[in-house]
Amino acid sequence: MDYNFRAIEQKWHEYWVKNHTYEVTEDETRQKYYVLNMFPYPSGAGLHVGHPLGYIASDIYARYKRLRGYNVLNPMGYDSYGLPAEQYAIQTGQHPEVTTYANIDRYREQLDKIGFCFDWNREIRTCDPAYYKWTQWAFQKMFNSYFCNSCQKAMPIENLISYLNDHGTDGLDVAQGEELKFTAEEWKGMSEKEQSDVLMNYRIAFLGETMVNWCPKLGTVLANDEVVDGVSVRGGFPVEQKKMRQWCLRVSAYAQRLLDGLETIEWSDSIKEAQRNWIGRSEGTEVVFQIADSDEHFTIFTTRADTMFGVTFMVLAPESELVQKVTTPEQKEEVEKYIAYVKGRTERERMIDHKVTGVFSGSYAINPFTGEKNPIWIAEYVLAGYGTGAIMAVPAHDSRDYAFAKHFGLPIVPLIEGADVSEESYDAKEGIVTNSPRKDVTPYIDFSLNGLTVKEAIAATKKYVEENKLGRVKVNYRLHDAIFSRQRYWGEPFPVYYKNGIPTMIPEECLPVQLPEVENFLPTETGEPPLGHAQVWAWDEANKKIVDKALIDEKTVFPIELYTMPGFAGSSAYYLRYMDPHNNEALVSEKADKYWQNVDLYVGGSEHATGHLIYSRFWNKFLFDYGYSCKEEPFQKLVNQGMIQGRSNFVYRIKDTNTFVSLGLKDNYDTTPIHVDVNIVSADVLDIEAFKAWRPEYNNAEFILEDGKYVCGWAVEKMSKSMYNVVNPDMIVERYGADTLRLYEMFLGPVEQSKPWDTNGIDGCHRFLRKFWSLFFDKDGNLCVSDETPSKDELKSLHKLLKKVTGDIETFSYNTSISAFMICVNELGQLKCNKRAILLPLVIAIAPFAPHIAEELHQLLGATGSVCDAEWPAYNEEYLKESSVVYTISFNGKMRYTLELPIDMSNDDIQRIVLENEQSKRWIEGKTIRKVIIVPRKIVNIVVG
């Protein structure tokens, strides 16, 4: 009987659905294991062979864990809010929900063909109101919370309010936007609106004014990568920097916990490092500088407190509020000109070219250590968003300050022994401090750093600053609060209304607030976001329902927020929802959360390192603080699958003709390479007829062949439609079957590594499955399995495999596992082994990799039920034991010959036998033996000289 993969795969897909094979429930008698893939955004293009890579890898692991007796949760769903569906809607008028749902159906169809063990009963979609109810709920919880710094956790905002009632801000240690100071009396005297504004400074989800790229013509905020050279990529309209009211999440409050948590999870170093980098913790010192001839002062942040004696000027960020205060009347015009120039530059421009620009403010600041007056400059190289937006410049030991000083002719004072700063600054934190203080400038100061190392000097200065109240030791984080609102339609609406200008939460029992219908998906004419088109979009406070906005009366009916939430809102806690997806009372029940805990294995791309993977961790920590999630870290182990790149093919057209020349001959002509659809190329040989039919303009194309073939060129590029290098998994499944596809994707190389897709090698995997299949049949095609006792060789072959695979699966080394299967099947084929006692364990072992064929063979062997419920076959070392060992004999480390010796021979005996060996004598001849090293069961190395 032939290996009819089509019939087999269809049969078992039906069986799995009918028997609910992959549905799981909490089962206290079994240990849980939670496997999760990053859920996909269902794009219109469907899946290509790169997408299932991670799903296959995790599917193998999930199936393996199940065979090992774990109760495995392996769910799948869709991240179904997003820009492409909305853009498509704007162009076609098609409602994003329609396209999204159609895409989901297509994805599902494609996924089903590959034979994953997903529990589809738990499917979630982020655009489903029953799901986003909990996204809105979490947002409201964050709105109603503040972050207590001393206890490092989120607390109900009521606690803060009662504290403010009793103490004002006195002694308050909480995460906040800016440091406010007021008394309890002042707080109580504030209007409702004023109190609301003040609380925004502390809430974890808050309305804030942030700098954004605003495009007036498009009426929307643009991300940095949507702006090039000051104009929008789409349309080429001017973009300006603008402060806008936006919802934000106070992610920065959790910076230290996000950093500390990394120590407790098993993620790759590169992802952890990327997150550490993104969080950007830096320990330093804040120092207060008085402005000369003024009562004003300002604070700078530095990590190089040791360089206090080398400060020669100060710099403020152009956006700093201090700029107004320090600019003298004489300098006013010049400063304003400069500010205008900076405003015209986008964030991106400032990032790309680091121009040395700046302007003198006219004022001076007094160095609290030396009493020196340093000029205050304003320059764009100092960023408002980091530290205090003000720095002390030490040109001798900071390359940016150095460039600035050279450009504007400011003094440079070196502070480290032997540092030559005539050409460039000396930035390294190494060396012995000198010139601190300089005797000629400040002979009177009794504080000296001279003779200390830089590290000692930093510590000494910190101590001095604290003791003399010149500032304080401070830890800064680069991590910014996340902007949480978008001027878009296709996203979660905010459950917020504006009661006389005060943002107010729609009551929890009224959630979800459903996305309203709109007549079109563009911004309104008055520049409101698309939700401005929604007619039924006002909150009736008395009747607790959404009503027509014509009824807005500012007494009981109020406008609802027009912004929607960003893409990461729905993906931040979805893993919790899978635990209990149909629960209408809670995001996840306590019981389900206690049982499933957190994700044991998370598989997905590394491109989410500083996005989703930070937001999720933040979101989960917040829920953890309130006990909604029982684990602080959501994803215990993370595996980043590599990208599958495309392998593009080219044909070479001779310029100004319709003649194409084969790769080997192309250098004889003047040609243009043209991408050709990889699906009409096989092993780099073009199917000429298919090519002619591909495009009308190639109908009458002519070809210059080599050896009767047209050979195409190739290159590795991103897999994309425009390069015609997309390989569709459906096609592979159709031609080779899902099991072959699964094996081949894993056989291609390590899961974590990026690699180009090349269909050419797939035959090897397919051949292997056919060989495996044929072990069960005689040459007439009849099932032929014997119940005889297996031979020693057969047992050895099987157990060698089991040992290898059992080890490999734990480290995701699936490619080597598959190699081991190939070797084993070859060996059994040579032995003509058809013993049930060998084949049954083999079938179970291959089930995670090739589940369809395993199910079929499992049944053919007479077993009942699904192979998924079998028990993973344990290997037995007994069968692997050898009675003798082959030693490699080497001289001075060079391998020379091998020698078979009994396994339990003593070292002395081994040495004696080896030295008496004829071959050894040849290598020893004329030399003395210095040393003999015996590595048990492996090597005897004789050092001669």
Added chain:
RNA sequence: GCGCCUGUGGCGGAAUUGGCAGACGCGCUGGACUUAGGAUCCAGUGAAGCAAUUCGUGCAGGUUCGAUUCCUGUCAGGCGCACCA
């Protein structure tokens, strides 16, 4: 500029704690069976050499009896962050 990762045949890639480099697959070569082969099976396949042997894991050093593996430096490619004080 900083951080992280990766460099092994014609190709994808193996090599468990430092111990026979190139497993396994593709491709290629030869053979068998075939009317036929983009089917199947068998053998060979890092380089040089008739051979014994020698040389080979980006490059240069080091540690070691022994290094693809550990250390230092360096080059190349990829990814991330990027005027972060």
